[in-house]
Amino acid sequence: MEETQANSGGADEPIPFMQQLMDNPFLLLFIGVTMPTVFYILWGIMEITAIPIAN
Amino acid sequence: MTINRDFRTCPDTGFKIHLPADKLIKWNAVSGVVFLMIGGLFGIAVALTRWPAVHLLPADWFYLALTAHGLDVLLVWLIFFEVAILYFASSVLLGSRLASPKAAWAGYWLMLIGAVMTNIAVLRGDSSVMFTSYVPMKAAPDFYLGIILFAVGALLACFVFFGTLVIAKQEKTYEGSVPLVTFGATVAAVIAVFTIAAGAIILVPTLLWSVGYISHIDTLMYKVVWWGMGHSSQQINVAAHIAVWYALAAILFGAKPLSEKVSRTAFLLYILFLQLASAHHLLVEPGLSSEYKIFNTSYAIYLAVLASMIHGLTVPGSVEAAQRKKGFNKGLFEWLRKAPWGNPAFSGFALSVVMFGFLGGISGVMMGTEQLNIIIHNTIYVPGHFHATVVTGTTLAFMALAYWLVPTLWQKELVLPGLAKWQPYLFGIGMGLVSVFMMGAGTLGVPRRHWDINFADAVMGYDFPGAAHLMMGLNGMAALMGALGGAIFILNMVGTILWGKPKTKAAEEEAPAPAPEPVVATYGNAGTMAVPGTFTLAMVFLVSFVLYYFVNWKYLAGVWPLS
Ligand code: HEM
Ligand SMILES: [Cu+2]
Numbered sequence: 001m002e003e004t005q006a007n008s009g010g011a012d013e014p015i016p017f018m019q020q021l022m023d024n025p026f027l028l029l030f031i032g033v034t035m036p037t038v039f040y041i042l043w044g045i046m047e048i049t050a051i052p053i054a055n
Numbered sequence: 056m057t058i059n060r061d062f063r064t065c066p067d068t069g070f071k072i073h074l075p076a077d078k079l080i081k082w083n084a085v086s087g088v089v090f091l092m093i094g095g096l097f098g099i100a101v102a103l104t105r106w107p108a109v110h111l112l113p114a115d116w117f118y119l120a121l122t123a124h125g126l127d128v129l130l131v132w133l134i135f136f137e138v139a140i141l142y143f144a145s146s147v148l149l150g151s152r153l154a155s156p157k158a159a160w161a162g163y164w165l166m167l168i169g170a171v172m173t174n175i176a177v178l179r180g181d182s183s184v185m186f187t188s189y190v191p192m193k194a195a196p197d198f199y200l201g202i203i204l205f206a207v208g209a210l211l212a213c214f215v216f217f218g219t220l221v222i223a224k225q226e227k228t229y230e231g232s233v234p235l236v237t238f239g240a241t242v243a244a245v246i247a248v249f250t251i252a253a254g255a256i257i258l259v260p261t262l263l264w265s266v267g268y269i270s271h272i273d274t275l276m277y278k279v280v281w282w283g284m285g286h287s288s289q290q291i292n293v294a295a296h297i298a299v300w301y302a303l304a305a306i307l308f309g310a311k312p313l314s315e316k317v318s319r320t321a322f323l324l325y326i327l328f329l330q331l332a333s334a335h336h337l338l339v340e341p342g343l344s345s346e347y348k349i350f351n352t353s354y355a356i357y358l359a360v361l362a363s364m365i366h367g368l369t370v371p372g373s374v375e376a377a378q379r380k381k382g383f384n385k386g387l388f389e390w391l392r393k394a395p396w397g398n399p400a401f402s403g404f405a406l407s408v409v410m411f412g413f414l415g416g417i418s419g420v421m422m423g424t425e426q427l428n429i430i431i432h433n434t435i436y437v438p439g440h441f442h443a444t445v446v447t448g449t450t451l452a453f454m455a456l457a458y459w460l461v462p463t464l465w466q467k468e469l470v471l472p473g474l475a476k477w478q479p480y481l482f483g484i485g486m487g488l489v490s491v492f493m494m495g496a497g498t499l500g501v502p503r504r505h506w507d508i509n510f511a512d513a514v515m516g517y518d519f520p521g522a523a524h525l526m527m528g529l530n531g532m533a534a535l536m537g538a539l540g541g542a543i544f545i546l547n548m549v550g551t552i553l554w555g556k557p558k559t560k561a562a563e564e565e566a567p568a569p570a571p572e573p574v575v576a577t578y579g580n581a582g583t584m585a586v587p588g589t590f591t592l593a594m595v596f597l598v599s600f601v602l603y604y605f606v607n608w609k610y611l612a613g614v615w616p617l618s
Contacts, residue, residue, distance in 0.1 A: 018320075019232065021323075022232070022238070022319050022323060023232050023233075025217055025220050025241050025244075025245070026217070028241065028242070028245050028323075028326055029217070029244075029245045029248060031326055031327065032242075032245035032246060032248070032249055032326040032327075032330075033245075033248060033249045033252065035326075035327055035328070035330065035331070036249055036283065036287070036330035036331055036333065037249070039331050039350070039351060039355070040279075040283060040330065040331050040333050040334060040351055041253065041256075041279065041280060041283050043347055043351075044279040044280075044334070044337075044343065044347060045276065045279065045280075047342065047343050047344055047347055048273065048275050048276055048279065048342055048343070051342050
């Protein structure tokens with residue numbers, strides 16, 4: 001099958017950006033931790049801290 | 056320090072297996088199965104208590120059993136087995152030595168000690184706070200400490216996994232990109248790191264609060280951070296069991312993914328968006344804005360739902376492509392009819408794909424919609440939904456894998472092959488019915504985590520419709536059927552490991568000769584998109600999805616009669 005060789009790339013064909021990203025587990029780890037930390041945890045905590053305290 | 060470079064070659068598959076990895080995979084998988092058994096027993100007790108005519112346990116025991124059930128199956132069983140999958144997908148599939156077996160063993164013991172510690176705390180009776188342990192309900196300190204130790208152990212396992220990826224690359228045990236199954240496992244490990252970090256942020260202060268060093272933990276703050284862990288840990292399961300689906304398709308059929316690019320992109324969407332959906336557990340919290348809820352549960356998460364539907368299409372698609380290549384070309388479905396339905400590794404896999412999608416996926420999208428959530432919030436619909444995802448989806452997929460993995464790693468034959476044939480149907484259909492009946496009762500308003508819907512000794516009672524009681528009774532019967540299936544699985548696994556006959560040469564000759572390089576360990580596309588049967592099934596799925604979704608909007612309109 002031709003595709004089997006596809007990922008080892010032709011001799012001097014540049015590796016596409018997305019493939020470089022997906023071949024780098026630590027970049028994936030960084031993205032996978034940052035996204036939910038920012039959009040879910042930090043945003044959530046900001047909203048909670050913005051709730052006025054009853055007096 | 057000397058590096059252990061001892062390998063053995065698997066006679067069935069040709070894999071080069073690093074001996075320390077071999078042993079670690081076995082111990083983690085077996086420990087998982089043991090906790091599945093313990094947790095399953097608690098599950099039966101819970102289901103029999105919620106069967107109104109049986110009402111087995113007194114109230115305090117009910118909440119104790121419910122806590123133990125949730126923890127032992129959701130946390131301990133799945134994560135132990137996932138650690139085994141991580142080591143398999145890195146060390147075995149890449150033909151590499153495992154990074155730091157010592158750290159891996161430290162992780163194993165931390166997980167085991169933690170799990171036992173939390174179980175003891177629960178069994179003592181002073182920590183029946185259920186697995187969510189919402190503050191201000193307080194458990195004993197060792198309850199939280201056990202979970203923290205377990206999580207640290209799991210984190211070590213993730214580090215060993217990432218370390219093994221690095222070593223395999225350095226030592227050039229593979230070329231180009233890692234195989235798709237390893238990529239899926241990487242996604243699971245990435246999600247696991249976020250999960251454990253969120254867990255640490257919330258459980259360490261909660262432990263200190265339980266000891267008495269901290270006076271107060273804000274309940275909403277707890278819920279937000281806790282669900283960062285609680286929801287994400289379910290997505291470790293999803294990523295892991297989808298990797299297992301691809302693995303089984305490759306192992307059983309020599310199937311290659313329709314498109315590596317598409318499948319990997321779908322996995323990437325999980326990394327980007329799946330964890331944001333943690334917010335669907337907070338949809339009725341008054342302290343959070345609609346922007347926050349809707350962004351995290353709709354705009355972003357639908358991209359992750361899209362990813363699941365892609366996998367739901369490409370996994371059966373890859374099987375169809377492989378079957379058609381073998382000549383099963385008649386009509387739309389010959390490839391499916393001629394599949395090995397008597398092989399539990401296949402039937403478990405097939406049922407897992409179907410029930411995860413139809414029961415778990417459709418109900419999940421419905422209940423994750425802010426407006427619709429209120430129909431089912433805190434009803435037994437919720438456990439109905441997640442028994443479809445985490446039991447008929449993940450657990451069944453892991454069982455299917457075990458039917459291949461255990462005989463292969465141990466080089467033994469299954470002790471009860473006849474019963475094994477029926478096991479996925481008993482367990483899968485039984486637990487599928489459990490999901491359906493719980494969802495049905497939940498739609499009628501039956502609450503989750505509720506000891507007595509008859510309100511026998513309550514000051515203010517409430518009469519649920521007869522249908523609700525009927526559903527809870529049927530749920531109990533289906534639970535018995537599922538539990539029987541679960542027991543057969545455990546008997547088969549434990550029996551095979553302890554007493555299984557060693558695989559003989561004769562049996563080997565019957566089996567087809569192993570491919571020189573197993574497909575599951577390679578990169579490559581099927582090279583066709585002609586999978587009409589799969590597309591037909593996908594259309595059935597989409598129509599059911601749309602119908603169910605709109606029926607629930609209609610239902611929502613009837614919840615508060617305006618006249
Ligand atoms: C013998 C098989 C099983 C039976 C009969 C069973 C039955 C039940 C029942 C009746 C409930 C209680 C619902 C409620 O009152 O709110 C429950 C809760 C739960 N089950 Fe299962 N289940 C089984 C297997 C599993 C497995 C394999 C998993 C996970 C992999 C699982 C995860 C859970 C979780 C997380 C809860 C929620 C606990 C809570 O609300 O705190 N169950 N189960
Ligand atoms: Cu969730």
